[in-house]
Amino acid sequence: MRRTLFLLLVIGSGNFLLAQKPSETNGKVVFDKWCAPCHGAVAPKNVMFGTGALAGTSALAVKYKGKLPAVLEQRTDLTSVMIKSVVRHGLFGMPITRKTEVSDAELEDVVAYLTRNRKK
Amino acid sequence: MVLPPNVSQADFNAALNEFRSAVEPSWVFSSDEDVALYRDSYSINWGEPDERVASAAVAPAKVEEVQQIVRTANRYRIPLYPISTGRNLTYGGSAPNMRGSVVVDLKRMNRVLEVDEKRAFALVEPGVSYFDLYHYIRERNLKVMLDVPDPGWGSPMGNSLDHGAGYTMAAFRDHFGAHCGMEVVTPDGELIRTGMGAVPNADSWQDFHYGAGPNVDGLFAQSNFGIVTKMGFWLMPMPEAFLTGTVTAPRHQDLEALVYEVSYLEDLGLTGMPQYGSPVGRGAFGPGAAAMASLMQNGWPSAEAIENFVTAQKRPAWSVQLYFYGPEETVRATWQAAKRRIGKAIAGATFQDGEFMTLPIPKENEPTQSDKPRLGIPALEVFNMVARNQGNANDPSDGHADLFVTIPRKASALFEAARVLYETYKELGMPAQGNPFPTPFTYYSRCFWTGTTVPTWRDPEKNARSRAIFEKVINRCAEHGWVGYRTSPAFQDLLISKYSFNNHALLRFQEKLKDSIDPNGIISPGRYGIWPASMRKNRA
Numbered sequence: 312m313r314r315t316l317f318l319l320l321v322i323g324s325g326n327f328l329l330a331q332k333p334s335e336t337n338g339k340v341v342f343d344k345w346c347a348p349c350h351g352a353v354a355p356k357n358v359m360f361g362t363g364a365l366a367g368t369s370a371l372a373v374k375y376k377g378k379l380p381a382v383l384e385q386r387t388d389l390t391s392v393m394i395k396s397v398v399r400h401g402l403f404g405m406p407i408t409r410k411t412e413v414s415d416a417e418l419e420d421v422v423a424y425l426t427r428n429r430k431k
Numbered sequence: 432m433v434l435p436p437n438v439s440q441a442d443f444n445a446a447l448n449e450f451r452s453a454v455e456p457s458w459v460f461s462s463d464e465d466v467a468l469y470r471d472s473y474s475i476n477w478g479e480p481d482e483r484v485a486s487a488a489v490a491p492a493k494v495e496e497v498q499q500i501v502r503t504a505n506r507y508r509i510p511l512y513p514i515s516t517g518r519n520l521t522y523g524g525s526a527p528n529m530r531g532s533v534v535v536d537l538k539r540m541n542r543v544l545e546v547d548e549k550r551a552f553a554l555v556e557p558g559v560s561y562f563d564l565y566h567y568i569r570e571r572n573l574k575v576m577l578d579v580p581d582p583g584w585g586s587p588m589g590n591s592l593d594h595g596a597g598y599t600m601a602a603f604r605d606h607f608g609a610h611c612g613m614e615v616v617t618p619d620g621e622l623i624r625t626g627m628g629a630v631p632n633a634d635s636w637q638d639f640h641y642g643a644g645p646n647v648d649g650l651f652a653q654s655n656f657g658i659v660t661k662m663g664f665w666l667m668p669m670p671e672a673f674l675t676g677t678v679t680a681p682r683h684q685d686l687e688a689l690v691y692e693v694s695y696l697e698d699l700g701l702t703g704m705p706q707y708g709s710p711v712g713r714g715a716f717g718p719g720a721a722a723m724a725s726l727m728q729n730g731w732p733s734a735e736a737i738e739n740f741v742t743a744q745k746r747p748a749w750s751v752q753l754y755f756y757g758p759e760e761t762v763r764a765t766w767q768a769a770k771r772r773i774g775k776a777i778a779g780a781t782f783q784d785g786e787f788m789t790l791p792i793p794k795e796n797e798p799t800q801s802d803k804p805r806l807g808i809p810a811l812e813v814f815n816m817v818a819r820n821q822g823n824a825n826d827p828s829d830g831h832a833d834l835f836v837t838i839p840r841k842a843s844a845l846f847e848a849a850r851v852l853y854e855t856y857k858e859l860g861m862p863a864q865g866n867p868f869p870t871p872f873t874y875y876s877r878c879f880w881t882g883t884t885v886p887t888w889r890d891p892e893k894n895a896r897s898r899a900i901f902e903k904v905i906n907r908c909a910e911h912g913w914v915g916y917r918t919s920p921a922f923q924d925l926l927i928s929k930y931s932f933n934n935h936a937l938l939r940f941q942e943k944l945k946d947s948i949d950p951n952g953i954i955s956p957g958r959y960g961i962w963p964a965s966m967r968k969n970r971a
Binding site for chain 2: 410
C-alpha cells in the first residue's frame, strides 16, 4: 500500500513537472506537424502554382533579404511573445491557429523548441 | 462580446452552461481572446460591423456530445455553425456564416475509423485532416491513394461537403461524388445514417452509397440541414505507376480540337486532371510581355491578329499536361494512344514524354517531390502563390477570395469568358486582366471553371475595393449564365440569387425543407442563402 502510494506520488509529481516545463522534444513534433509544411527547410524544385519554396520560408526570405535566416528553426532571435502572437493572430497569408489545433501547452512546447538557441 | 441575434444574455449564459455540461468546460470558449481565434483570417469584412464573428465556440469529442449541443441550442434558439478542421480559407475559414453564431468546432473528433485497402475506402470523423489520413495510410503501408486538394490541412469531410476537388482521376477528385455513406446529427438532435448505414446489421456502408429510397446525402453539402459526424470515401487503389506527357498545339484555333481530344481521354477514365497552359500566354509575364502588351493595346484583338501574334512568337499557342495512373503497360500504352489521336486531329502538335515513376514514391523523396497533390500527397505548397514574394514584397495581402464560375467545356466559352472578364476589369478602371490565351481549371472533368481572385486585407478600405470587384464580376458573369460553385459567406446570398430559374423555385424548395427540418433555425443560418423563416428577407 505504501509502495503504491509512493509510486502514485512519484508518477503524479512527474506529470506535474512535465505539465510545468515545456518540452523542446514535443515542440519539434508539433512544429513538424503544424509549421514545417510552410516553414520547413526542404522544398521541391517546382510546385503547382509557382517556383519551388515553401510559403513561409520563401516569404521570410523576401522579407529579411538575408539579414535573418528564412528558416524558423535556424533563428536565434525569436521570442515567446512573437511566436505566440503570430500563431494566435496569424500574419499576412498565415491564418490563425485555434486551441483545438495547437493547445496552449503545445504552443509553449513550440516556443521552447524555437527559442532553444536564442542568444541570451 | 457578440450575442446571437434575438437571444438574451441570460439565455446565452444558460446555454453556455449546458454546453459545459455536454463537453468538458475547458472545451467551451467564451472569452473574447478565445472567441477571436474563430475569426476568418481571410475575411473580406475584417474589423467591420458585418464581419461574421462568433459569440462562442464549443468543441465536442463525441457524437453524443454533438447531439446534446444541438438539443441545448434548440431550447435557447442558439444558432450553431459546425466546422470540421476550420481551414476552408477563402470560403469562410473557421468563422460562422452569421454573426453571433456559436461555432461547433469538430476538430477534436479526429479518428480515422477505418481504411480498407482491398475494398478501397476510408471512414473518418470531421476533424481528420488530409495530412492525418495520409499518415495513417502511409504508416500502415496500405495500398490506396488519396485524392487531395491543394491545402492538405483541410478535412476530407469538410472539403467534400463544400464540393472541393483534387487532381487524380475524375471519379476520385470530385470529393463529394466519391463519398459513400454519412452519419448526421439532424437539427432535432436525432442521429441518422445514410445508404447502407441505415441497415443495422449491414457491413456495406462504404460499399454502396444509395441504399434504397431517396438519397438525401446532397442535402448536407453546402447547406444547413444537419451536422455530419462520420463520412465514408472511396479511394483509388495505389497505381503501380505514374506517367506524365505534355502536348502542344501550335495555333490559337487549335484549342477546340485539343479540348475535344483531352475530354475524350478524360471521359474514358484514361487520364487524371489535365493541366492546360499557354506558352504564348505565359509570355505575358516574361520576355514576351512587351509583345503581349502591343497585342492588347487597342482592346481585345481580332482572330487574325491573335493568330499572327502566335506565329510571330514562334511558340505554341497551347500546351496540356496529361497524367496517367495504372500499371506500367497501360500508362505507356495510353500515352501512345493519346499521341496518335491528338497527332491526327491537330496538325503540328508536339509531344514530350514526362516523368515516369513507380508508386508509392519512397518516403525519403516526399519533401522534394514536385506537385505532391498529383500523387495524392497532401501539402501546403500552394500557399506560395499568395505569400509575400518579389512582386508584392512591401505590401503582401492578408488573404484572398476566389470566384470560379462554371462554363461549358468548350474553347469558345472559355474565350468568351476571358473577354468578358477583361472588359469587366476595364470598366472598373482596373489594370487589364487576361488575354486571348486563357487556360481553364478542370477539377471537375465535365465542365470548365474560370474566374478571378481578389486580395483580402485587415484594412476596410482595401477590402471595400476587393468587394466591389468581386460583386461586379459575379453580376457580370451571371448575365452570361456563368455562376460560381462556392464562395465566401459575404457573397453567398448574391451567388445563390443567380440560381433563379422559375422565380427562385430551387431556393424556395430548400426553404420549405429548412422550415420543416429545422423550425428553430439553429443550424448555420444563411448558409448558401438558406435562412430560417424568422430571418428570411423579402426576395424581389
